[in-house]
Amino acid sequence: MKTALQSVVHSLQTAGMGSLQELWKDGAGTGYPADYQGITNKATVVISALDHLQGRHVLDIGCNSGLYTYLAGFVANHVTGVDVEQPLIDRAERARPLFISQGLTGPVDFASGTFTNYLHPGISGIIAACVxxxxxxxYLRYLQDFLRQHRPKMIIQTRPGRAEAFRLNPSWGVLATTAAYEGMFTIESNLAFLADAGYDRVEVVGLTSSVFCGEAFPVVVTLD
Ligand SMILES: C[S@@+](CC[C@H](N)C(=O)[O-])C[C@H]1O[C@@H](n2cnc3c(N)ncnc32)[C@H](O)[C@@H]1O
Known part of the structure; x- marks a missing residue:
């Protein structure tokens, strides 16, 4: 039998993604097209990790159009999606009726601003996909201090190919704002970041299944 999360993903894959992108179409002021978030290989590896958030109070850092925020709402107790771009938060809000029509009942809310304003001791799960x-x-050090103190379950999507691209084209480095942990692109740098925050059991998923537009986007999940 399919879980509620699997059912909604199946429904988006077969029919609903078009209506979602119709709702997201007005992205005035965002740097992201309406189809930026979709049920792709890149997304599927994150979505398949969301079961780890069962019963947790979750923060989706850099939630963009809200896809993972809503989907986490099918398993978590509470989810807040936060993004610095207000037009993305408006876009995420517009999708709410569609997810409610798919059976969403858990509390999901959105906030604009930097994620550091929404980290509080009750947070027991964090999604940080490509952010x-x-x-x-x-902000990375602030997050690490929070993790050291509160140990939420972490789901981090990495982008190792980007690190390689920056190595080959050093001038691209100006596009990345995080310098610590070699920019936080690779699996290894994310594992080091988590180890320094006190996590010692993790799993890495989607090494090959996450390939999207020629790049892999593996996900690191903490296990303790
Ligand atoms: C590359 S996108 C990834 C979006 C989404 N997590 C995904 O994987 O589809 C990065 C997102 O993080 C947001 N962002 C960047 N810095 C942020 C911060 N300090 N606090 C919250 N959101 C942030 C951006 O506006 C953007 O929507």
């Missing part, structure tokens, strides 16, 4: 290399060293 920690954007946040800069100060």
């Amino acid at each position: 920690l290399y954007h946040v800069g060293d100060d």
Whole structure:
């Protein structure tokens, strides 16, 4: 029997993604097209890790159009999606009726601003998909201190190919704002970041299944 999460993903894959992208179409002021988030190989590896958030109070850092925030709402107790771009938060809000029509009942809310404003001791799960290399060293260290103290379950999507691209094209480095842990692109740098925060059991998933547009986007999940 399919879980509620599997059912909604199946429904998006077969029919609903078009209606979601219709709702996201007005992205005025965002740097992200309406189809930026979809049920792709890159997304599927994150989505398959969401079961780890069962019963938790979750923060989705850099939630963008809200896809993972809503999907986590099918397993978690509470989810907040936070993004620095207000038009993305507006876009995420517009998708709410569609997820409610798919059976979403758990509390899901959205907030604009930097994620550091929404870290509080009740947070017991964090999704950080393709975002920690954007946040800069100060926010990364702030997050690491929070993790050291509170140990939420972490789901981090990495982007090792980007690190390689920066090595080959050093001038691209200016696009990345995080310098610590070699920019937080690779699996190894994310494992080191988590080890320094006190996590000693993790699993890495999607080494090959996450390939999207020629790049792999593996996910690291903490296990303790
Ligand atoms: C590359 S996108 C990834 C979006 C989404 N997590 C995904 O994987 O589809 C990075 C997102 O993080 C947001 N972002 C960057 N810095 C942030 C911060 N300090 N706090 C919250 N969101 C941030 C950006 O606006 C953008 O939507």
